[in-house]
Amino acid sequence: MTTRGEGHALSIEATGVAHHYGRRPALGGVDLAVAAGEMVAVTGPSGSGKSTLLHALSGVIRPDEGQVRLGGHVVTAMSEDARSRLRRTRVGVLFQFGQLVEELTLADNVALPLLLERRGRGDAITTARAWLARVGVEDLADELPGEVSGGQAQRAALARALVTNPGVLFADEPTGALDSRAGESVMELITDVAAEEGLTVVLVTHDARVAAYADREVVLRDGMLDVDEMVAVR
Numbered sequence: 001m002t003t004r005g006e007g008h009a010l011s012i013e014a015t016g017v018a019h020h021y022g023r024r025p026a027l028g029g030v031d032l033a034v035a036a037g038e039m040v041a042v043t044g045p046s047g048s049g050k051s052t053l054l055h056a057l058s059g060v061i062r063p064d065e066g067q068v069r070l071g072g073h074v075v076t077a078m079s080e081d082a083r084s085r086l087r088r089t090r091v092g093v094l095f096q097f098g099q100l101v102e103e104l105t106l107a108d109n110v111a112l113p114l115l116l117e118r119r120g121r122g123d124a125i126t127t128a129r130a131w132l133a134r135v136g137v138e139d140l141a142d143e144l145p146g147e148v149s150g151g152q153a154q155r156a157a158l159a160r161a162l163v164t165n166p167g168v169l170f171a172d173e174p175t176g177a178l179d180s181r182a183g184e185s186v187m188e189l190i191t192d193v194a195a196e197e198g199l200t201v202v203l204v205t206h207d208a209r210v211a212a213y214a215d216r217e218v219v220l221r222d223g224m225l226d227v228d229e230m231v232a233v234r
């Protein structure tokens, strides 16, 4: 495991990002700039476009209109293959739940992104175990996801998201499946690791207590950022 410090984090710049699903508008022209190393929470009502924005910023979808830059990469100008590779190497993603492969141990799950990048198995497992220690579940390295608690599984999922040393972490309702205590402990972990690594974080949540961990909160309503509600929460 390497600690990156400053300089590795990616800035994010979205300009005029608009997207439709069929005829249904999901994003109506969003401008958002996130500095390298900053942690921003995206909040807003159900259906306001939060997940769609996260998918556009992380290159999962190419929006109908607008530009997204991650550091020097113009994500919206890249082919699907190039976006996939960028996501595998420079972007970490954390979902609500269900992202670990049930048949694999926690160590094998965390090693997976490295194996996909053709790192040797011994090296990948050593790095994975170091990350499991970093997130506080090294004792569970040989357990299956079904044998650990939701909070422990989410810690392992965070380790898997960060094992490739990405420059940005996108988290979509990362505490949504956890009780409030486990959720707080996962948020403390994300905040600590992001600060130590100098990582940029964009966090989607409907929970004000989760948003309060971010440096800044932006609010989406009907696919538009509510500029009046951009508030510094810390």
Ligand SMILES: Nc1ncnc2c1ncn2[C@@H]1O[C@H](COP(=O)(O)OP(=O)(O)OP(=O)(O)O)[C@@H](O)[C@H]1O
Binding pocket: 021, 022, 024, 025, 026, 044, 045, 046, 047, 048, 049, 050, 051, 052, 053, 206
């Ligand atoms: N794959 C899809 N196909 C069709 N419509 C979609 C799809 N994904 C999202 N939508 C629609 O786009 C709009 C924005 O959805 P999105 O999931 O981005 O909102 P959200 O704020 O993340 O919602 P939630 O908080 O409920 O997860 C909604 O009207 C939704 O129904």
